[in-house]
Amino acid sequence: xxxxxxxxxxxxxxxxxxxxxxxAVVARFLxxxxxxxxxxxxxxxxxxxxxxxxxxxxxxxDRAPAHVVERVREEMGLNLPLYQQFFRYLGDALQGNFGTxxxxxxxxxxxxxxxxxxxxxxxxxxxxxxxxxxxxxxxxAAVKRGSLIDQAVRIIGLIGYSVPIFWLALLSxxxxxxxxxxxxxxxxxxxxxxxxxxxxxxxxxxxxxxQRQWDVFRDVxxxxxxxxxxxxxxxxxxxSRMTRNFMLNELSQEYIVAARAKGLSETRIIWxxxxxxxxxxxxxxxxxxYASLLEGSVLTETVFAWPGxxxxxxxxxxxxxxxxxxxxxxxxxxxxxxxxxxxxILYRTLDPRTRAR
Amino acid sequence: xxxxxxxxxxxxxxxAIALIMAAAAPAYAATPADTLVQAWAIDDIISMDPGEAFxxxxxxxxxxxxxxxxxxxxxxxxxxxGDLAESWTVSDDGLTFTFKLKPGMTFAxxxxxxxxxxxxxxxxxxxxxxxPAFILTQFGLSGDNVTEKAKAVDATxxxxxxxxxxxxxxxxxxxxxxxxxxxxxxLVMEHVAPVEKTAENKYDxxxxxxxxxxxxxxxxxxxxxxxxxxxxxxLERNDTYFGEKPKLARVIYRHLKESSGQRLALxxxxxxxxxxxxxxxxxxxxxxxxxxxxxxxxxxxxYFSLNQKNPNLAKPEVIEAFKYLVDYDAIGSxxxxxxxEVHQTFLPKGVxxxxxEKPFKxxxxxxxxxxxxxxxxxGFTVTMDVRSNQPTTGIAESIQQTAAxxxxxxxxxxxxxxxxxxxxxxxxxxxxxxxWGQDYFDPNSxxxxxxxxxxxxxxxKNKTLAxxxxxxxxxxTEQTKAALLEKDPTKRADIYKGLQKAVLDRGPFVVIYQQTxxxxxxxxxxxxxxxxxxxxxxxxxxxxx
Numbered sequence: 001x002x003x004x005x006x007x008x009x010x011x012x013x014x015x016x017x018x019x020x021x022x023x024a025v026v027a028r029f030l031x032x033x034x035x036x037x038x039x040x041x042x043x044x045x046x047x048x049x050x051x052x053x054x055x056x057x058x059x060x061x062d063r064a065p066a067h068v069v070e071r072v073r074e075e076m077g078l079n080l081p082l083y084q085q086f087f088r089y090l091g092d093a094l095q096g097n098f099g100t101x102x103x104x105x106x107x108x109x110x111x112x113x114x115x116x117x118x119x120x121x122x123x124x125x126x127x128x129x130x131x132x133x134x135x136x137x138x139x140x141a142a143v144k145r146g147s148l149i150d151q152a153v154r155i156i157g158l159i160g161y162s163v164p165i166f167w168l169a170l171l172s173x174x175x176x177x178x179x180x181x182x183x184x185x186x187x188x189x190x191x192x193x194x195x196x197x198x199x200x201x202x203x204x205x206x207x208x209x210x211q212r213q214w215d216v217f218r219d220v221x222x223x224x225x226x227x228x229x230x231x232x233x234x235x236x237x238x239x240s241r242m243t244r245n246f247m248l249n250e251l252s253q254e255y256i257v258a259a260r261a262k263g264l265s266e267t268r269i270i271w272x273x274x275x276x277x278x279x280x281x282x283x284x285x286x287x288x289x290y291a292s293l294l295e296g297s298v299l300t301e302t303v304f305a306w307p308g309x310x311x312x313x314x315x316x317x318x319x320x321x322x323x324x325x326x327x328x329x330x331x332x333x334x335x336x337x338x339x340x341x342x343x344x345i346l347y348r349t350l351d352p353r354t355r356a357r
Numbered sequence: 358x359x360x361x362x363x364x365x366x367x368x369x370x371x372x373a374i375a376l377i378m379a380a381a382a383p384a385y386a387a388t389p390a391d392t393l394v395q396a397w398a399i400d401d402i403i404s405m406d407p408g409e410a411f412x413x414x415x416x417x418x419x420x421x422x423x424x425x426x427x428x429x430x431x432x433x434x435x436x437x438x439g440d441l442a443e444s445w446t447v448s449d450d451g452l453t454f455t456f457k458l459k460p461g462m463t464f465a466x467x468x469x470x471x472x473x474x475x476x477x478x479x480x481x482x483x484x485x486x487x488x489p490a491f492i493l494t495q496f497g498l499s500g501d502n503v504t505e506k507a508k509a510v511d512a513t514x515x516x517x518x519x520x521x522x523x524x525x526x527x528x529x530x531x532x533x534x535x536x537x538x539x540x541x542x543x544l545v546m547e548h549v550a551p552v553e554k555t556a557e558n559k560y561d562x563x564x565x566x567x568x569x570x571x572x573x574x575x576x577x578x579x580x581x582x583x584x585x586x587x588x589x590x591x592l593e594r595n596d597t598y599f600g601e602k603p604k605l606a607r608v609i610y611r612h613l614k615e616s617s618g619q620r621l622a623l624x625x626x627x628x629x630x631x632x633x634x635x636x637x638x639x640x641x642x643x644x645x646x647x648x649x650x651x652x653x654x655x656x657x658x659x660y661f662s663l664n665q666k667n668p669n670l671a672k673p674e675v676i677e678a679f680k681y682l683v684d685y686d687a688i689g690s691x692x693x694x695x696x697x698e699v700h701q702t703f704l705p706k707g708v709x710x711x712x713x714e715k716p717f718k719x720x721x722x723x724x725x726x727x728x729x730x731x732x733x734x735x736g737f738t739v740t741m742d743v744r745s746n747q748p749t750t751g752i753a754e755s756i757q758q759t760a761a762x763x764x765x766x767x768x769x770x771x772x773x774x775x776x777x778x779x780x781x782x783x784x785x786x787x788x789x790x791x792x793w794g795q796d797y798f799d800p801n802s803x804x805x806x807x808x809x810x811x812x813x814x815x816x817x818k819n820k821t822l823a824x825x826x827x828x829x830x831x832x833x834t835e836q837t838k839a840a841l842l843e844k845d846p847t848k849r850a851d852i853y854k855g856l857q858k859a860v861l862d863r864g865p866f867v868v869i870y871q872q873t874x875x876x877x878x879x880x881x882x883x884x885x886x887x888x889x890x891x892x893x894x895x896x897x898x899x900x901x902x
Contacts, residue, residue: 053775054782059403061411062778063796064488066818071486103403104586105570111586170617178621185627186618191394191609194589305613307588315400315587318773 033337037330041093044329045086048322055320059102089326098330099323103316108327111312116331117202118188119301119308122228123293125205129232130239131286135275137236138243142251143270153240160237169230169303176226184222186305193219227304231297235289242285246278253277280351287343295332387626390901391606393882396613396622397632400587406569407538408478409487413794414610416535416891418590421608423538423575424599426456426475426515427529429798434889435709435846437529441470441539441576445529451522451844454529458513462599464541464576470599472509477542479507479517481564489536492797496520496528500559523841524849526709530799535892540565541574548572578603578897587612592896603897623648623877629901630885631877635747639695642877649878653887654698656705656795657872658803661741661756663865665827667787669739673863674731678724680717680867682760687719692751693870700871702857703793703807707889709846710800710853716861724763736764741788742777743769752869753790781825784815792872793822798890800853801841807866808833808856826865833859 056064056073064072077085092099098108141153176182184190188204189197197216199207205224208217250256251274259269298310309328316324388394401412407419427437427445439445442456462470482490483503497520498506506518519528531537548568554561565574573581578600579592592608611628613619619631620638624645634642642648663670663679670676689699702712728734743753750771757767767788772780781789795802810823810830817824823833833856840852860866874887881902888894 051776052779053773054779057775057778060488061403062782063411065491066820068486068488068490101586103400105404106586114585173618173621178625181625185622185625186613187611191392191611192389194591194609303615303618305611305618307585311587318775320775 036337037333040329040333041090041326042086044326045089045322046082048317048320048325049082049085051320053320055102055322058319058321093326093330098327101316101321101324101327103319103321103324108323111324112309112327112331114202115307115309115312118306119294119297119310121203121205122224122231122300122306122308123290123297125224125228126231126293126297127235127286127290129229130235130289133232134236134239135243135282138240139247139270139275141240141244142247145248150244153244157237157241160234164299165230165234166299166303168233169227169300172226172230173303182222183226184219186223186303188220188223188307189216190219190223227297227300227306230300231293235286235293238289239282239285243278243282246281247274250274250278280347283346283350284343287339287346291336291339294335388629389607393605393608393630393896393899393901394628395608395610395630395632396619396628397610398614399590399610399612400614402584402586402590404570405573405581405584406487406566407535407540407575408482408485408564409489409566409570410535411487411489411796413891414590417894418581418592418610419535419538420577420892420894421579421896422573422577422581422592422595423535423540424462424470424577425535425537425539426532429530429533429888429890429893431888431893434707434798435526437533441475447525451525452518452520454517454519454525455510456515456517458515459599460513462576463597464544464574465580465595465597466541466544466574467597468541468543470539470541470576471512472515473512474542475515475539476504476507476509478539479537480504481540481545481566482536483507484560485564485566487566489534489796492531492534492536495531496523521842522844524844524846526846526849527799527801527841531797533892534797538575540569541576544574545569578895579608582607601897604900605896608896620877623879626879629879629882632874634875634877636692636694636696639875639877647880649880650695650875651878651885651887652695652873652875653889654706655872655874656708656798656803656890657792658700658703658705658868659693659697659752659792659870659872660703660866660868661753661788661790662822662826662867663788664784664786664825665829665865666784667739669731669733669737670787670865672731672733674727675733676863676865678727678731678763678765679760680861681720681724681727682763682765683717683756683867683869684719684759685715685717685869688752688755688869692748692755695873695875696748697870697872699869701861701868703803703860703866703868704800704853704857705795705803705871708795708798708800708803710850710857712854712857714857714861719759721759721762728763728765734764736766738766738768739787740768740770741790742780742786743771743790744774744777745771746774749790756790782820784825784827789825794872795890798893800850801837804837804840804853804856807860807864808837810834822866828865 055076055078056069059072060069073079077088100106101108101111104111137153141150144150177185193216197208197213201207204220205217208220256269256274259273295310297308298314300306301308301311309331313325313328316328397414399414402414403412404410405415407423410419425440426442428440430436430438441458441462443459445454445456447454458470458472464470479493480503482493483498484500509515545565549562549565550567551561552558552563571584576598578595578598580595582591582593584590589612590610594603594606596602613622616633616635616638619633620642622628623631623642639650643650663676665671685699699715701715701717704711706713728736741753743749753769757769760767777789780786793803793806806821808823808830809819809821810828811817811819811834813824813827813829823830836852836856840849843849843852876887878885883900883902884898
């Protein structure tokens, strides 16, 4: 009886040690998150305060009389020392109060709840398009290395990397909207549906599908498809190139030779063995590409009059609406952190070796 | 067993089918017959409260949704006509204005419009003291005296008492500004929020400002249905409007900043009117089937100014030399073609006292001669703060190039609009280039900013353009003040003409052009006319075939 007891004790100890280890990882992780947030807030706050724009101008415009300017400056706390302004903001932010946007007059979080779904919908569709086309293209380029197809994929990628998206966007509007009339006018939805459709989640495609409003769904699709395809093209350029590299690496491995020797079909080898292993680093690539589309699609949002968070933050920054900029930065920061965690978890799921470690 | 090639072929075919399905049906491209859809950069809107709103977009929206006591008479812009007011008289001492309201009018809410609403509308503007309040406080109204000075005598009689015997045209012109809009007191009072009294704020409530920022309490031809910042403003017909009812059921302003985007949408019929077309897009839509252009000169002048704190720029000869170093003709025929007209005086055309004189033309030899007289025969180096937009940048570059011919080296400092204005207001610029639009349709609006400087010290409270450029002009300050009390319109106009001549002669302002607002309009839209100011573009009479 003593042996099993000892064994249980050992097992218990190792369980305890593992739990403590996990707790330490979580604690470290939390410290990193808190520091990141603080850093984000501090950097954005101080940059916002040192830019040579008087924030009172954003509230009052250029014509307000001097006494009104002074009164508003005091109301906004701008006459306090910078560090006091920061701690005041930090205190409010910790209580979930991110202040009011001077441009829209709404609480910042209300604005963000309105604009974020527009960007999420656009970036998600963009990433889907980028991945669904980019991954097979990358695989194809790797398999047919050096062929005409490989060169074509490389050129497609090069254009996606080097041509400014603003220009591509205008050009595609000219072609697909003005000439061919395949897609709809910039914006998220046509005016005729503006007041007959009540979105629930803010993701118009899902909402219209859920409410079985097929006309609205078609209209929303016509609005989103062009900007999403453009974003998809940009991420495709990155994803296809990385897929090609990962696949080339996998295809040169010994297990591929062994699989061929066993007589497995080429399709099975490529899609089930090589791609499965290449998928592990690919997850990080796609996640990072998604995150960059979430915060970096400002130009696309501008051209397509897409009321998303990128446009919201840019407009706010240009108008020294610092509450909105800070609130937006926190949300984007949170999304980055969440996507990183998610890709970490996926990484562990897909690659058993990381779990063992 | 499938080969890799087969799999790829299937994938490609699938993608092609998806694309064809997406493109199958034609895109919807016609606006509803009862709705006017306009594309306009409406990102300047910060409030829909007429006591606070002071932006270009809100001027038009407020003018179409709220009523005033009097409005500018568009057939003769030196006069006003009654809106809510049926008639008005001025007392013999010139201090009291009595307005008689038209009978039987109601707000969109159904509440009757009374003199009490008029008095309270003025009272809340004065007590809230937001940006446009100065248009009314300049008559001596303050939080302490407004209930006495602006009051309802009975249900249809309202009196306004001013502190000096101003020219009646001045007082009435100021009342045509959107800050004079009459709000529905009963409705707004239901939404008044309590606020804490502080040293800066003497009142215990917000006069409904927080609510009215995004809501509506007016009696104009349209009512405000919704404003989503940087997205859309929706107006709906007000069926209780006391005047002629609008033909359209709805007016939608869609925020679309890019001129090229507006042009494409206009050509495709997705919008009825494009409001921000730049010269190249105007040119490409000109003569296109189904599109016409309409334009109107606006009360905005484009100028550059020389900070008198810079010793070189303070020399009278240098000031004059700059006026000869602008290639007005080239700018007029290229950079501002269609969107502006060369103009050299500070009062825009159409305003009482306008002076249509253009004494300056591009003349390098004359400028060099003046610079030599100023002791600067080899020129000098100076900076110019330039807002990064068109045509500002293009004009700045043109001046940079023409001034260089006389030896003046201009270093352009590009910046965002608010950045350059911050510097301008701090008087730390050398040369500032920008626009000035009238705050209200009266010559005093521009005369005050170009020629009044009460205190030229850095602590000066009144940041007029004269102050911002450290131009100390006690004589012109007095003349401008005197013009306000001149009752005879002809004599009053003469004073403004004299002031403009003085600025042409010695002012550190080089006025280049007066803005023309142009809109691209689809042919099925009828009776759309741009007004002489942003608050006189009325949409009530617009129809669609």
